[in-house]
Amino acid sequence: MSIHxxxxxxxxxxxxxxxxxxxxxxxxxxxxGGRAGRHGVAQxxxxxxxxxxxxxxxxxxxGLMAGVDLEFQHRFVPGTDPTAPPLLLLHGTGGNEDxxxxxxxxxxxxxxxxxxxxxxxxxxxxxxxxxxxxxxxxLDDLRARSHQLADFVEAARxxxxxxxxxxVGFSNGANIAGAMLLLRPGTLRGAxxxxxxxxxxxxxxxxxxxxPVQIVAGRGDPIVAPAQTEALAELxxxxxxxxxxxxxxxxxxxxxxxxxxGHRWLAVAGQGGGGAAGR
Ligand code: MLT
Numbered sequence: 001m002s003i004h005x006x007x008x009x010x011x012x013x014x015x016x017x018x019x020x021x022x023x024x025x026x027x028x029x030x031x032x033g034g035r036a037g038r039h040g041v042a043q044x045x046x047x048x049x050x051x052x053x054x055x056x057x058x059x060x061x062x063g064l065m066a067g068v069d070l071e072f073q074h075r076f077v078p079g080t081d082p083t084a085p086p087l088l089l090l091h092g093t094g095g096n097e098d099x100x101x102x103x104x105x106x107x108x109x110x111x112x113x114x115x116x117x118x119x120x121x122x123x124x125x126x127x128x129x130x131x132x133x134x135x136x137x138x139l140d141d142l143r144a145r146s147h148q149l150a151d152f153v154e155a156a157r158x159x160x161x162x163x164x165x166x167x168v169g170f171s172n173g174a175n176i177a178g179a180m181l182l183l184r185p186g187t188l189r190g191a192x193x194x195x196x197x198x199x200x201x202x203x204x205x206x207x208x209x210x211x212p213v214q215i216v217a218g219r220g221d222p223i224v225a226p227a228q229t230e231a232l233a234e235l236x237x238x239x240x241x242x243x244x245x246x247x248x249x250x251x252x253x254x255x256x257x258x259x260x261x262g263h264r265w266l267a268v269a270g271q272g273g274g275g276a277a278g279r
Contacts (some may be wrong), residue, residue, distance in 0.1 A: 002125035060201025072152045073097060075192060076160050085189060085270035088153060088165035089115040094125035101268050103254075104168060107192070107262045112162050116152060120145070123233065128176035135223065139200055142179055149174025149176060150184035166270055167191040168262070170254060171223070175199045178232060181213070181241070182206055190269050192216070192262045195252050198232040209240035212269035216258050218250045 045248045079086065087108065089100035097117040104113040117262045118128035120141075129145040130138040153165065167188050168179035174196035180187055182199070185206040193215045213236055217229040229245065246261045 007061070059230075067240035070182060072149070074114065074116040074152075074156070074175075075101060076115075076156065077101065077104075077113040078160070079110055079112035079162075081108075083271070084108050084111035085266070086112040086157075086162040086165040088167045088177075088188070089113055090128065090167060090169035090177050091115075091118065091126070092128045092173055093122065095170075095173070096126055100168060100170065100173075103259065106259055107168060108266050111270075112160070112165075114153070114156050114160070114165060116149070118176075119148075127172050129172075129179075135197060137175075137199065142176070142200060143183060146176060146179040146183045150180050150187040152187075154189050164189040166266065167189065169196070170194045171196075171252065178236075181208060181211065181236065182239070185211070185239075190214075192265065193232075194254060194262075195221060195224055196232055197228045198235065201235060202261065205239045207240060208236065209238055211241045212265075213241045213243045214262065214265040214269065215243065215245045216248065216261055217245060218248050218252060220251045223252045 022227050034195065034216070085108065087104045089097075089104045091097070091099040095118075097115045099115075101113055101115055102117070104111065115146070118126040118132050120127045122131070128149065130141040132138055157163070157165075164186070165188060167177035167180065167190075169191065171194070174191075174193040177188070177191050178193055178196050179199040181191055182202045183206070185208050188211070190212040191214075195218060196215060215229060215233055217224065217226065219226065233243045233245050244265065248255060250257075
């Protein structure tokens with residue numbers, strides 16, 4: 001008997017088996033106010049998971065729509081401050097599109113926030129690209145997914161009417177933000193990279209003149225060696241980016257100092273012409 005997996009996430013449906021034969025698995029994440037279903041004759045059981053927190057009412061939730069450009073599950077929160085730069089929020093391994101929304105609001109209150117969920121699952125944990133081991137990346141996958149994410153950003157800019165965003169990435173999210181800077185200059189206005197590694201070395205180097213980048217690293221980070229941070233900063237500088245590196249005493253986890261550094265940097269860098277993205 002073949003097993004089909006049918007999943008519905010907040011209204012977007014994926015069909016594994018259009019006949020719904022006995023033996024099909026239906027995974028269904030209901031939403032508040034949704035119509036209650038009923039048991040069919042072929043249903044053999046039901047497992048309930050606790051519902052995830054409902055989206056804040058001001059959020060627009062985008063779905064995984066096959067064949068449509070916006071192919072990342074994501075949240076978009078419109079801005080209330082017309083002078084604020086849009087923020088592209090990129091979570092770490094095991095996170096999701098809700099994680100960094102509060103950080104984004106604290107970094108620049110009133111900024112539009114676009115927050116996608118990484119599409120790779122590592123033991124069930126979302127990431128933005130595959131890795132072979134801790135800190136060893138699948139470079140073909142990283143390249144392909146960097147372009148896919150850049151395409152998503154461009155489609156979301158058209159859909160939501162926002163300018164080129166400043167990426168705010170943590171850990172795995174910082175690594176794909178770094179890869180996007182290096183592979184798709186012009187997509188990002190700048191980047192706040194929290195605990196990044198050197199994701200890849202592109203050939204040729206991109207033209208990133210005037211693109212502001214703030215790196216925040218932990219001297220006691222067990223995942224990112226200081227040499228990785230230095231190598232990334234050096235590569236981005238050679239490409240013309242305006243890079244600042246701030247060192248904290250702590251490890252891989254975010255602290256209040258990350259927020260303060262990011263807040264001060266964004267207040268200035270977020271107003272700039274956008275480097276490669278402004279051209
Ligand atoms: C990565 O895989 O991107 C880095 O090892 C950071 C992490 O997600 O642990």
